[in-house]
Amino acid sequence: MLKIIVPILVLASLIAVVVSLDDERPRADVVLVHGTDLFTLDPQRMSYLHDLRASRAIYEPLATILPDGSVGPAAAESWDVSADASRYVFHLRPGLRFSNGDPVTAEDFKYAWRRAILPDTAATYSSLFLGIAGARDFFNWRSDLLALRAAPDRRDEFIDAGSFPPEEADAILAEDGEASFQRTLDRFDEMVGLDAVDPRTLEVELEGPIPYFLDLVAFGTFSPVHRPTLEAATTIDAVTGRIEEDRGWTKPGRLIGNGPFELARWRFQRDCRFEKNPFYWNAESIPAESIEAVVIQDPNTAILAFEAGEVDWIPDVRAEYRADMIAERLAYEDRFEAILAETGDADLDRTLGSLPPPDAGERRNIHTVDAFGTDFFHVNCRERLTNGTPNPLVDPRVRRALALCIDKDALVERVTRLNETTSGAFVPEGSIPGYQPPEGLPFDPDRGRAELEAAGWRRDDAGVRRNADGDPFPTLDILFSTGSPRYKDLSLALRDMWRRELQIPAEISGRPGNEYRAQLEMGNFMVARGGWYGDYGDPTTFLDLNHSEDGNNHRGYASPRYDELLATAAATLDPDARFRILEEAERILVEEDLPILPLCTYVTVYMYEPDRLRGLTRHPRLDQHPARWSVRR
Template sequence: MRDLHRIPFLCLGLAALMLACCGELRERADLVFVNSAEVETLDPALVTDQVSMRVSEALFEGLCRGTADGKAEPGCAERWEVSEDKKRYTFHLRAGLKWSNGEALTAHDFVRSWQRVLTPATASDYASQLYPLLNAKAFHEGTISDFAQVGVKALDDRTLETTLENPIPYWIDLTAFLTLAPVHVPTVEKFGGGWIKPDSIVTNGPYRIKDWRIDDFIRLTRSPDYWDRANVGMEVVDVLPISDANTALNYFMTEQADLLMDKGMLHPSIIPKLKEQPYFHTGPFLGTWFIRFNVTKAPFTDARVRQALALSVDKKRIVEKITQLGENTAFSLVPPGAGKDYQPPTGLDFDPKRARELLAEAGFPGGKGFPRIEYLHLPQTIERNIAVELQAMWRENLGITVNLVKQEQKIWLASMRELSFDMCRSSWVGDYNDPNTFIEMFTTGNGNNRTGWTNSRYDELIPAAMREADIGRRHAIFNEAEKLLVSTDPPIIPVYHYVGVQFYRENLEGVRANMIDNHPFRAMRWKKK
């Protein structure tokens, strides 16, 4: 493998050295990580993409934190008690918790931070992560205006009480999720949107941000005030935003980078060779690659059109010809293994004949009269190859023309939020191990819906599932809802369930495949020789 594309690897190494000599030299970090794009934001209340979360999670920590195995463990809270009815959780914070500016971190910071997430003006797409709290949804939607009625209160500086609407099996997992991490609200109020800049940001996590140069690097340094500083493995971490697969791989092969974790960093032509290498690691996780429709725009306002487009996609062809990592084709949004014993419904399979019938019923026989539409994708080789394959399938099976549009990640995210697209590639990684983390986001008005889709029956089913204590009945309700999502009235086309990818050498510890694809930098360290 060392001989694979040997000349480009060496050339890139020389080019990087020349750039370093011409620009500002900096000492190599203990860990150099290649991120697949520039970070959009570091604000826990606003971040939604995995690329940004990786960095923000190094800077902020909630009541619990994630482990290298993707589990939740005590973080800012050292312990908690649960009431008999499993609705009230009382968290006890560790003594001596500090913000990076030296101020004490208290339970009141959690209350103020969660209020900020739920305040509509914040525009947090992940505000619904707090909906399990009593009256949180009502406050976020403006039904009530008194935040004191929401189920979170500071009993004293070190005790936080949370009260839930209904018992749920994943509340502890949610307290490890980034949206629920505290922020230093006085700093947010002082600097506004600029509070995340290196010279103003105040954090509480295992790392501080030392430098951030857009489209170049982010440098993180171990925080001297972090409660578990002794167990943070790396003193300095550099995060490099590199979207090109060849460049990323060259950085790794020339040992300018130590870790890659994005499947988009793989060039399809060399995947078979990479799979043979000892530094190439894969594992299943709760993630699904899918396509979103903008159902507010014709012709996607017609469910028959959306069904026809879905039935025209040969998913097996995509995973065998392009992705090539043994991914399972997806006929549901929820991947296998999400929640104990949950069985997702089987959605729309490849059926070109039925697809043509539906398109004709919608008024476009043989594709005649169908408007020219666009498919939005990211600027990565594998994404481009999938886009070209989809374009061909829709042309061959339906007789329609789909133009391909490429956008950088930040613009792509904005396009989805603003519904400025026709169809676009998308993906979702479970925030916790339960079907709800996939299904809830398509309720009306959810910040992560990003399709414009609304279905009254679906909106009834999701809260009904949340109220249901019996696991079997709960799963049956979710199943009914997911049938609407992927078959009857689909705003999406599930295509395949992810296989996680990590490039790292055997002397790097603390990187392990896990079900939520979460890999905290603080858990990583080099083996001692």
């Protein structure tokens, strides 16, 4: 035993040294683990989850996602929406300040949103801004301007395409970079429906109603930036007119935000520290004075750091033995089943913390929380496969047969062993207030075999399924990426279920990530691993993937009825009526047509002591806001 304990104690001591090395600051009030370093603290360039989580500490958009998944006010104290839901007027709180004391104004939001729309910025989420009136046309105009300046010999090509009249093209080529950028700013004001009416009023015109626009406004990339800081870090290329920025503006000592915390330290691949912003409008309500994220790449080391008391929260437990840890949590829950059955999600941590401590073989500091994502498999709906042979999966009865023969309980209990919430729907249950996903198809092998036979695939005397022409059912190839054991394990389980329940030949085919993605995008598969996390709090963040013209519709699914329902919902202003239309669209998707085979809601596995860490939400959006976190010492 001593041989085991000593290395653990040494490792824990090393972790403590690394956390505190070269810095005399006291331990932060809340310490969490990042599996990798931050990529950027530029709000308009963010896309990774841990970057966006950090953005909530140092920036504040106009709105915020509340613990129950609804939208509430943040930097804006209120807003007005026109009757046709195409015009929003945001009213900023009085006295808003950046972390250096400068006032926060509507112009700062306009400046930041313009950065996101400009193709120069290469913002991952620029598409979220393109519903603003004129934004898409401006984006295309600016892209063409940059392309013209980079290749003047293409002048006639751009003129013939209607990008510029001849006199404008000539003017663009004759002016220097600064003048070209000023032209861009003027054109933005002319084209885009975004106006800082006064220091506290931002007016937004949309191309048409976007029912979830407030949810977008709460996203981190819609945060303001400190204009003097950005302007000092920005130059204009004299030849191309393209914006070039010194990315160092996001480093400690230079970064200025408007959120509840300010960046105090950021050491590459080691840690970052945030300390309370004294100029934040609601600073008195922030329970923590400081927050620190330490980079621990090895998942086992992260757990050791937690057990040693060096960190308070692991937001993504990835150790190979996490299924065993979850089993210990379930054992603890079994002991207090009656008490916990009467506890809602909002009070679960408080209740857990009040119960007697775990016995041997139990734990209560591991938590599986439903995420805003669904694990599923794609089904190729095209008439023919890429090799030219007929595709039996073009018939929705065959696709329904596959779905009816998936034992999802067995998958989450014995394959993933994470006990995820099984699902027959695409939109995660309970993730969007007011929206009720359909049930989907149950596990019913008898019905599945009936569907397959109704599609003409009957067993002959030798037990081989053949169609009316005598052709045997082709081997069902299940494509997966080899980056995670989960994908292979699920593919093997589905293969065995379909072989056993439907008596059809099936095999699995693993490909490296890039090759798997290429095969998927080419439609070179029959069934393939899938999965999707929602970007915003509306059913369309999932349902749009199956529109016949969507770029993520790798399945070749095309249903005029489904597309029409999505179009009708987009034109419906009444929120309840719109949700009912989308519910019907999803019912068609997961109970009739089955271009996807939903398995379960993804889970995120947290590690924290429920009687110590406060302020986390269990809502599937998992919008964990640092302004709510605290630790009881």
